Amino acid sequence: MLTTPEVIRTLQRKLYTKAKQEPAYRFYALYDKVWRADILGHAYRLVRANKGSPGVDGISFEVIEQTTGIDAFLSELAQDLKEKTYHPKPVRRVMIPKADGSQRPLGIPTIRDRVAQMAVKLVIEPIFEADFCPNSYGFRPKKSAHDAVDEIAEALHRGHTQVIDADLSKYLGAPG
16 A cells, blocks of 8 residues: 655645634635646556556556656646646546446546546545545545445444435445
C-alpha cells in the first residue's frame, strides 16, 4: 500500500479541518492544487498501483514509462490542467462476465484521465469526508462493504431490532 506523502496529508488535514469546523464554507480556490507536481506524482503512483488496462488511446503504463517518461507525462498533464486545455478522452467499454452468465459493462478511462481524476480525488475527498455520517460506507477511505456488514452484525448483537433497508446487491457484486 502506498503512503501519502506528508505534504499532501497536511493539505488534506487542513481541508478536512476547515470543512469540519465550518460546514457552510465554500472552497473556491482548489483547482491550483490539482495540477501540483506532488499531487499528480502521487496520483500517478496510486493509479499505477491499481494495475489497470489502457483506455481508448491504447497507452499503457509501460508505454508511458519507456517512451514519454513519467516526469514528461505528468508535466504535460499539469500544463494542460493549468492552462485549462485538458479534455478527457472517451471511456473504453468492456463487458465483464458475471457468475450467472450475463455480463456487466465496465468503463476504462485512459491512464491520463485516471491520473487527473485521482488528483481531483486527493484534493476534494477530505472536504466531502467532513460532511459524511460515520455510518456511511459507500466508496469511503478505510471503509468497505464488509465493514458495513460487520457494523450491522454488531448492532444486532447489542440488541438493536430496527429494520435496515439497503440494496447491497450491486455493491457487493452479487448476481442480480
